[in-house]
Amino acid sequence: MMFDIKNLSKSFGGVAAVNDVSFQINEGELFGVIGPNGAGKTTLFNLITGFLKADSGEISYFGTNVVGKRPNQLVQKGIVRTFQSTNLFLGNTVLENVVMGSYLTHKPSILKNIFISTKAQEQSALEYAEEVIEFVGMSAYKDLVVDNLPYGHKRLIGIAIALACKPKVLLLDEPAAGMVEDETKELINIIKKVHQTGVTVVLIEHDMKMVMNLCEKITVVEFGKKIAYGTPQEVRQDEEVIRAYLGVES
Numbered sequence: 001m002m003f004d005i006k007n008l009s010k011s012f013g014g015v016a017a018v019n020d021v022s023f024q025i026n027e028g029e030l031f032g033v034i035g036p037n038g039a040g041k042t043t044l045f046n047l048i049t050g051f052l053k054a055d056s057g058e059i060s061y062f063g064t065n066v067v068g069k070r071p072n073q074l075v076q077k078g079i080v081r082t083f084q085s086t087n088l089f090l091g092n093t094v095l096e097n098v099v100m101g102s103y104l105t106h107k108p109s110i111l112k113n114i115f116i117s118t119k120a121q122e123q124s125a126l127e128y129a130e131e132v133i134e135f136v137g138m139s140a141y142k143d144l145v146v147d148n149l150p151y152g153h154k155r156l157i158g159i160a161i162a163l164a165c166k167p168k169v170l171l172l173d174e175p176a177a178g179m180v181e182d183e184t185k186e187l188i189n190i191i192k193k194v195h196q197t198g199v200t201v202v203l204i205e206h207d208m209k210m211v212m213n214l215c216e217k218i219t220v221v222e223f224g225k226k227i228a229y230g231t232p233q234e235v236r237q238d239e240e241v242i243r244a245y246l247g248v249e250s
């Protein structure tokens with residue numbers, strides 16, 4: 001088992017954003033987290049990736065409790081996320097963004113070594129960045145400055161940056177938000193490809209259809225509480241889910 005999340009809780013003032021949530025994620029799984037607005041999905045992601053510290057509960061990752069570890073420590077263990085908003089280095093090319101982004105966002109300890117890194121190390125970082133750019137289908141754009149690229153492309157660069165960190169588990173926070181239909185199709189192909197390479201994928205998504213079609217296991221949250229967990233088939237038939245979520249299809 002990759003993640004064993006037990007009785008996880010996080011409150012903001014009086015709001016229990018994540019309230020006594022437990023579930024498991026197996027290695028290699030394509031896992032979805034769904035729930036209405038404000039249900040606690042992003043907070044859950046922030047807890048798993050070390051951007052927030054749980055008030056109580058445990059996040060066991062391959063048998064070790066990682067609550068309290070910093071995001072860059074978790075990246076080094078293979079837990080890598082993308083963000084809802086695109087956060088790129090304007091004025092720089094796609095390739096520069098992927099090289100710099102993976103250093104700056106996820107591996108600050110390597111940044112310190114940039115100045116003493118060997119030509120061979122630089123070359124291998126560059127080659128790997130080119131590989132992940134090709135993987136997300138952006139090779140034709142690699143030398144273009146990112147500023148004027150379409151929104152969907154910017155989001156793919158965000159995924160390329162995450163992939164450059166060599167994740168064991170990739171957490172995607174609403175990757176299809178703001179994408180047009182063709183971009184969403186392309187994104188789904190990329191998510192499937194990432195999964196096929198053996199990387200565990202955890203997806204937060206409002207697009208219910210996308211999660212139901214893509215994911216093998218799903219956790220449904222509402223008002224900070226887990227209300228269902230299972231296969232898409234099981235979740236689809238769950239009365240709580242029908243009441244809370246499917247009844248108000250987005």
Ligand SMILES: Nc1ncnc2c1ncn2[C@@H]1O[C@H](COP(=O)(O)OP(=O)(O)OP(=O)(O)O)[C@@H](O)[C@H]1O
Binds near residue numbers: 013016035
């Ligand atoms: N930093 C914060 N300070 C105060 N309240 C917060 C903070 N972050 C989240 N909350 C509150 O916690 C609850 C859960 O928010 P969260 O963003 O995790 O939900 P979500 O399911 O990701 O929502 P959405 O789908 O709208 O992104 C909400 O009531 C939100 O207002």
